[in-house]
Amino acid sequence: MLSKPTRPPLEYLAAGIRVVSSDLPDVASLSRELGSDLVWIYDDHATLIEGIRELIRMEPVSEDVRSAIYERYSWDRLVREWVAHVEEEMNSRVAKGFREGHTPNDDVVAAVTTRRRQL
16 A cells, blocks of 8 residues: 655655654654655654754755655655556456456446546
């Protein structure tokens, strides 16, 4: 299933602002994917203070990194990935139905065809 990190940390990173956060599942996943130099996870007040001090000392996020984050997590890309996933699942279920001797409802076929033309 498609699961992506929450928007605010991504918007901060795309704007060149590093993130300090508690160990939320989405943010922890983002930290593993992008690296701890962009997303600092803290466990207690001491590591929170350490993270803030470290981020203050660091150079700004480069334009290349900002662009890569924007490209990877843009709404346009995420929606296209989601639609592709849904279409793949639908096609799989339709193919299964054909193998089992069922035919798809004409309304469903028309809706899928119309949606594909819109993309």
